[in-house]
Amino acid sequence: MPANDARTIWASKRPVVLRREGRVRVRLPYAADNRDWLRSDRRNKPEWISDGGYWELPKAWFSGLVDSALIRYGEVWIIQPYREKEICAPACMNAVGHECECSCMGANHGMGVEGRWYEVSEALAVRWGERTLAVRHLKAAALKAGWLAAMSDDDDA
Numbered sequence: 001m002p003a004n005d006a007r008t009i010w011a012s013k014r015p016v017v018l019r020r021e022g023r024v025r026v027r028l029p030y031a032a033d034n035r036d037w038l039r040s041d042r043r044n045k046p047e048w049i050s051d052g053g054y055w056e057l058p059k060a061w062f063s064g065l066v067d068s069a070l071i072r073y074g075e076v077w078i079i080q081p082y083r084e085k086e087i088c089a090p091a092c093m094n095a096v097g098h099e100c101e102c103s104c105m106g107a108n109h110g111m112g113v114e115g116r117w118y119e120v121s122e123a124l125a126v127r128w129g130e131r132t133l134a135v136r137h138l139k140a141a142a143l144k145a146g147w148l149a150a151m152s153d154d155d156d157a
């Protein structure tokens with residue numbers, strides 16, 4: 001299976017966040033508490049789209065969701081729009097959230113933020129039908145692995 005096909009990544013059993021127009025879509029490895037975990041203490045509920053096999057969430061949840069997924073799984077894939085001609089600039093390198101549509105495809109995103117606790121292990125352009133999107137694979141930094149494990153233990157309690 002070509003890894004440069006967004007649908008292959010979307011169809012995998014990995015935690016994947018798809019951010020395009022409209023609401024955010026997310027696929028997670030199955031767990032009975034996924035709905036509660038996604039909702040956290042928010043008032044709105046994530047919506048399960050059963051014929052697509054994914055969750056739909058408000059756009060505003062995107063960056064928080066990526067952080068939570070890094071803590072829960074230690075890694076997450078992001079599929080997002082990609083603007084080839086948008087030059088990567090300090091606004092991207094110093095960004096705190098995870099929204100990135102620039103030509104670096106997320107590779108440099110947040111690099112300038114001191115104490116960044118995740119790494120971008122891969123950033124590539126992928127096909128989705130006629131369109132090109134960007135995929136990023138984020139991993140929680142190894143340094144913080146113990147701290148991350150402690151945090152997810154707390155969640156289970």
Ligand SMILES: [Zn+2]
Binds near residue numbers: 088100102103
């Ligand atoms: Zn950039």
